[in-house]
Amino acid sequence: MKKKVNGLRAVLASVGVILLNMIIGNLLYLNPLVSGIFEQFKNHPTIRSMEYFGGFGNWIALTLGFSLILESFVIFLYILLYNAIPSKGWKKGLFYGLIIGLLRSIPEAFNQWTLFNYPDILILIQTINTFLGYLVFGVMLGFVFDKAKVITEEV
Numbered sequence: 001m002k003k004k005v006n007g008l009r010a011v012l013a014s015v016g017v018i019l020l021n022m023i024i025g026n027l028l029y030l031n032p033l034v035s036g037i038f039e040q041f042k043n044h045p046t047i048r049s050m051e052y053f054g055g056f057g058n059w060i061a062l063t064l065g066f067s068l069i070l071e072s073f074v075i076f077l078y079i080l081l082y083n084a085i086p087s088k089g090w091k092k093g094l095f096y097g098l099i100i101g102l103l104r105s106i107p108e109a110f111n112q113w114t115l116f117n118y119p120d121i122l123i124l125i126q127t128i129n130t131f132l133g134y135l136v137f138g139v140m141l142g143f144v145f146d147k148a149k150v151i152t153e154e155v
Contacts, residue, residue, distance in 0.1 A: 038122070038125075045117075077100075089147075092146070
């Protein structure tokens with residue numbers, strides 16, 4: 001079967017999913033347990049200060065800009081792989097999130113562990129949050145794309 005993508009719906013749905021994901025992603029890092037652990041390492045020699053980026057505002061702009069680019073690419077990949085992902089709706093998104101989460105979080109953690117003198121607990125938190133973030137992102141993507149009928153199948 002051939003798929004048809006409604007471009008306007010795809011853009012609107014993607015913007016909604018990205019905004020929701022940014023909120024959820026920040027909640028993963030700002031919860032008291034994780035923020036308390038990060039606070040313990042704020043002066044660790046491998047942690048850059050906000051001043052390195054020109055202050056908190058510049059850091060936020062940089063991370064938000066990169067997140068928009070990365071998440072837009074992940075959504076584009078979802079559209080390309082849509083027919084190959086099993087199931088429908090949020091379950092399709094869950095499968096996709098699982099695949100992307102594993103492909104992104106584990107290699108990134110291994111790379112950090114082998115290349116940097118970075119506290120192991122922070123690598124573990126980053127791995128878990130990245131994986132959970134992609135699971136949630138995938139579920140939201142599958143749910144919103146399904147409900148908004150972004151991708152339809154032509155016979």
